[in-house]
Amino acid sequence: xxxxxxxxxxxCPMPVIRTQNxxxxxxxxxxxxxxxxxxGALNDIPAWCRINGHEVLDKSEHxxxxxxxxxVGANG
Amino acid sequence: xxxxRKAVSLISGGLDSLLATRLILDQGIHVExxxxxxxxxxEGHTHAIRNKDKNKPKRNNAxxxxxxxxxxxxxxxxxxxxxxxxxxPKHGYGANLNPCLDCKGFxxxxxxxxxxxxxxxxxxxxxxxxxxxxxxxxxxxxxxxxESGANDRLLRPLCAKSLPExxxxxxxxxxxxxxxxxxGRNRKPQMALAAELGLTxxxxxAGGCCFLTDESYSHKLADLWAARGQRDYDLDDIMLxxxxxxxxxxxxxxxxxxxxxxxxxxxxxxRNRFIHMHASSHTGPLVLLDGTPDSDDxxxxxxxxxxxxxxxxxxxxxxTIHDKSGNEKQLSVNPFKAELIxxxxxx
Ligand code: SF4
Numbered sequence: 001x002x003x004x005x006x007x008x009x010x011x012c013p014m015p016v017i018r019t020q021n022x023x024x025x026x027x028x029x030x031x032x033x034x035x036x037x038x039x040g041a042l043n044d045i046p047a048w049c050r051i052n053g054h055e056v057l058d059k060s061e062h063x064x065x066x067x068x069x070x071x072v073g074a075n076g
Numbered sequence: 077x078x079x080x081r082k083a084v085s086l087i088s089g090g091l092d093s094l095l096a097t098r099l100i101l102d103q104g105i106h107v108e109x110x111x112x113x114x115x116x117x118x119e120g121h122t123h124a125i126r127n128k129d130k131n132k133p134k135r136n137n138a139x140x141x142x143x144x145x146x147x148x149x150x151x152x153x154x155x156x157x158x159x160x161x162x163x164x165p166k167h168g169y170g171a172n173l174n175p176c177l178d179c180k181g182f183x184x185x186x187x188x189x190x191x192x193x194x195x196x197x198x199x200x201x202x203x204x205x206x207x208x209x210x211x212x213x214x215x216x217x218x219x220x221x222x223e224s225g226a227n228d229r230l231l232r233p234l235c236a237k238s239l240p241e242x243x244x245x246x247x248x249x250x251x252x253x254x255x256x257x258x259x260g261r262n263r264k265p266q267m268a269l270a271a272e273l274g275l276t277x278x279x280x281x282a283g284g285c286c287f288l289t290d291e292s293y294s295h296k297l298a299d300l301w302a303a304r305g306q307r308d309y310d311l312d313d314i315m316l317x318x319x320x321x322x323x324x325x326x327x328x329x330x331x332x333x334x335x336x337x338x339x340x341x342x343x344x345x346x347r348n349r350f351i352h353m354h355a356s357s358h359t360g361p362l363v364l365l366d367g368t369p370d371s372d373d374x375x376x377x378x379x380x381x382x383x384x385x386x387x388x389x390x391x392x393x394x395x396t397i398h399d400k401s402g403n404e405k406q407l408s409v410n411p412f413k414a415e416l417i418x419x420x421x422x423x
Contacts, residue, residue, distance in 0.1 A: 009345050011315060013113055013136055017153050037345070040136070047139040051149055 002031040008065065012040035016048050019070075023054065026072045031057065036066045045070070081249040082106045082196040083231075084187050087149060088285045089137025091278045092202030092234060095269055097145055099233040100200050103250045107200070109149040110190055111138040112183050114158045115314045116286040137279045144275070154186065155311055162288070163307050167210075167219075172294035174286070176211035177219065184224035191229070198229040198244045204266075205235045205259040234258045234266070287318060296322055299423045303327060303367060312346065316364075319343065322423040323380065329367030330423065331377055333384050347398070353381050356406065357394035360385020375407065382411035 005022050007015035015036045022032060034045060039061075045068050046056045053073035060067050085097040087109035101107050142149035161182050165175030180203075187199045203212050203220075210216065217239065221230045228243040236245065237257035245252040258265045270278065287293040296317045301307045303324065316332060319339050324330040334340035340362045343352075350364040351374070363381045365374070374397060382393035388411045395407050 013117075013138075013151055014153070016136065016139070017113060017151050020151060044136045044139055047136065047143055048149070048151075051139065051142050051147070 001026070002033065005032055005034045007034055007036045007041070009037055011038050012044050015041045016044045019045055019048065020052075023052075023070075023072055028072050028074050030072045032070050032072070034068045034070070036068070037064065039066060041066055041068065049073075080106055081198075081244070082108070082194075083198050083200050083244075084191050084194075084196050085109050085147070085200045086183060086187055086202070087111045087138045087141055088202065089141055089279055090202070090285065091263075091266055091270060092204060092207075094141045094144065094202070094275065094278060095266060095273070096200050096202040096233040097141075097147065098273055098275075099255060100231075100250060101145060101147070103254060105250065107145075107147050108196075109138070109142045109145070109147050110187055111149060111151045112154045112158075112186065113151060114179075114286060115155045115311050116162075116288050118286060141278075150190070152186065152190075154182075158182070159309070162309075170208075170210050170289065172289055172291050173297055174288035174294075176208060176289075177216055180211045180220045181223040184220055184226050184230060188224055188226045188229070197249065198231055198242070199226050200231050200233055202234060203232045205238060207259075207261055231255075287314075293317060296423050299324065299330075303330065312349065316343075316346065316366075320364075321384075323417075323421050324423050325376055325380070325421050326373060329365055329369040329373050329377070331380055332364040332366060333381070334361040334363070348400070351397065351399050353378060353395050353397040355382055355385040355387055355393050356396040357392075358382075358385050358387030358390065360387065360393075375409070376412075378407045378409045379412040380417070382409050383414060383417070385411075387411060388414065 005018060007018050015034065015038060019034055026032065042059060049056050049070055053075050055071040055073060056068065057071055058069040083100055083105050085093065085107050087093045097107055139149055161175050161178045165178040167177040170176050184199060191199055205212060205214050205217065221227055231242045231244050232239065234256045235258050236252065236255035238259060244250045300313060319342055321333040321335060322330055323333065334343050343362045343364055346364060350366060352362060352364045354360055354362050361384050365377055369377060378395040378397065381395050387393040390411065392408050393411055395409055396404060397407060398404050
């Protein structure tokens, strides 16, 4: 399953907190696309994923907006 | 085999909680980190806003510390609940609007609830006796343990040897002999321990862990309460106090003036909530008006907006003003003379 999370106009660490809380509701293997405007998320969300065993599938930037796609890990 | 004991560690992102956690991890305890977001935290993004700080690392220090330690980190949004701590601290404030003792008690209580919900055994913090004037004194440390309900399940590895034995020590889950007896404001023992453990890259917060210890920030917060006639705030309010020049020419409104492109971009995100203006005949900052300005006030704000742009020496500057419903109008104004701005307008 792939889900989306709108974390635009939020400052770090709010996008990380929202990502964390959304991932709690997902199952291992599920994917989440996170939309942010705070570029700090480009560092913070991958760091959060490394710590908690999730995989970053893609990071991209369009018109000042950042999209990060992650896959929930086995212990998600 | 003996049971695997588990501890939850309060991770601020600074050196002390990093060291405290490492001492316990090295004793074979399973540790997970917890970090609280109050809205006042000094975070990577605060640096990311201003141009001059572009080169500072934009990392979240708590996440970074957890990664160094190889532990999980849970970041918890306590913005709403924390208001009561800031607005009504039972033990009062420190030098500025920092309610450190209540804050610590609250965070340890939240950690205790987290620990109980997940069947963890104890809590660790990086506190050091005598390090902070109010929250980390020999006589206030038991207050935190008691008011949080953590009691003897609260272990401070960096100064445990000079405090009464806690449950993890009594039960032999951790070896008290390997804990420390640091005290006072001297940071040398922590730096020596960091070197001994091979840790070289860590954040060194100058003051406390949050903006409430900052004098000019506290002053802006007090001004906000005075102007609204009410001690309250929301997340946007306290975020906006971190950026821009704040100028209050009259009690009923203030201007928030971006100081560079980074801040202007940040303020743009708040445009819809505020009357805002910028010089359109010249380049200049984005300015938000907070409060209830009337048309006279808007005229004055436009003159001030012109003063902070490239047209400050010009005869006339056109300022474009947007109200909250998205209506736009232009005013042609004489820029306010810099030397005529009274010092006490700057909040
Ligand atoms: S500095 Fe701020 S976050 Fe740290 S204990 Fe004091 S009030 Fe709490």
